[in-house]
Amino acid sequence: MARVVRFRDEVEIIPPSSSSCFPAAACNLLKMAGNKITGAVSHLLHGAAHCVHSVATFSGNVWWVFKDVIRPSPMSSLAWTASFPFFLYGYDVAIQDSTFYLRHDLHLSGSELAVYLTCTGRVGYAVGAVAAGVAANYFGRRYVLAAGGVLYTAGTLVVTFTSGYVESTVGRALACFGVGMGLLVGPIFIAETAPSTTRGYHGTFPQVLMVVGTITVHVLDLAFLRVPRHLAWRLMLGVSALPTAYFTYAVISRRFTDTPSWMAMRGQVRAAEVLMERCGASGTESYDRGYHLERLARFLTCHVPDPHADRFPGRITGFWGDVFHYADDYPRDAFAAAVLYVAQEAMFEQMALRLVPTVLTRHTLVSRWSFPIAGLVLALVRLAATSISMHVAGRSMARRRGLLLVGLGVSACLLGLLSGTAFVDAHEHLSSEMAFALTSVGLLALEAAVGVGPGPVPWTYGPEVLPLTVRAPTLGLCLTFKFASGVLLGWTFPQLFFTFHRAWLVFLGAAAVTSLFFLFCCRFVRMTTCRLLMDESD
Incomplete structure (x- = not known):
């Protein structure tokens, strides 16, 4: 037993003899070992439970995504439809390798082929994007998507049945112009329509369809290996006109509406709230976004007009003022x-x-x-x-x-x-x-x-x-x-x-x-x- 000795208000603990302290030391060691083992087992069980929870969460999310792909929700249907121009973009980028046979079919020079593949496509994308950026605020995101589908279908048919370099270049420019319009409006449509809880999920749809378009080209390339090349590239271009025509019809149909934000810009606040609820927004988010949409509509309708509008009636007003x-x-x-x-x-x-x-x-x-x-x-x-x-x-x-x-x-x-x-x-x-x-x-x-x-x-x-x-x-x-x-x-x-x-x-x-x-x-x-x-x- 340890003895306590007091000397001038100081306490000193004198340990017992070695013969008496051995059982206590052994008990302390056993107790420490038991605590260590218990802590290790507890951490191991906690880690296993965390892993099981992570696997269950991952499996649940994967199953949720799989069900959403098989039977898409209203928001997913809108997002897949708005992302279809990215399928055409991936299809067009990947099909350029097959259009190299157009050089031998139409007897083109190297510079003409380079202009057809590189300059015409990229310039068409850029011009289409700029035109869509101006038109989307005035005519709505929905009709710009439909116009892009019409232009792509017309341009693809022109290139498919072309008989000269000028006709094929004009057709490709029209098709790329339509794709550029869709590349701009598609992500904007998803961002303005999807609720915040699923916006990250729906925001990846464009990239998925872009890759699917690339895969489709390679599968068709393998399927048309036994077809003569002067017919294969025409068939591959012509096939893409069929889903694009259906896409245009789907966008024009009544089930495909415009975005809530654009509706608010036109004063249709109640229709915007109904669309947000139909797309899966929670009650709180629908109320908050509806409140901001109402404020936005009131602000836009009460906006002070441009004092120089009468002097320059043909000028597009409002953009630079909003920028500043x-x-x-x-x-x-x-x-x-x-x-x-x-x-x-x-x-x-x-x-x-x-x-x-x-x-x-x-x-x-x-x-x-x-x-x-x-x-x-x-x-x-x-x-x-x-x-x-x-x-x-x-x-x-x-x-x-x-x-x-x-x-x-x-x-x-x-x-x-x-x-x-x-x-x-x-x-x-x-x-x-x-x-x-x-x-x-x-x-x-x-x-x-x-x-x-x-x-x-x-x-x-x-x-x-x-x-x-x-x-x-x-x-x-x-x-x-x-x-x-x-x-x-x-x-x-x-x-x-x-x-x-x-x-x-x-x-x-x-x-x-x-x-x-x-x-x-x-x-x-x-x-x-x-x-x-x-x-x-x-």
């Missing part, structure tokens, strides 16, 4: 949206597809089957990654910026890896088989990284952060920068490769540019807040 009204956050958000579009066009949408022929030709794996199969595999990998992004974004918008940063960072690392493998592959005395394997894995991983963040997020960032009255015109200008950079890259990327004959140098430059985009997004791209009206009435 939102002078605080608008410049940064518009600049960030434009840079995200340029980054998407520069590094991601066509990088892997452009490199597949070079890699396969380098290793003598060229056949009529190799290019469609390689493109199909890349598209399937991106579709799987986009599905993961659909689950992660799910019902939370707070993860959009994180997905974008992760995708950009991983893409920069993978481009650096591809630079190293291309350097190894350029030297015959090094292991080219290992370099080919690493290049293939790197391209697949690059597609996966693109599908997670840099693919879907830029299409949804601008419609979620820009003010309502300047949203469509501003995004039209941003898409113009995107497709203008696509025209430049369509010429410079092959020229750099054929000038230096150093693929690793091009990869290294791409990795450096992607790193700059990553740093830019860390600094300027802010998290979306789901507050689409941005207090226009303040």
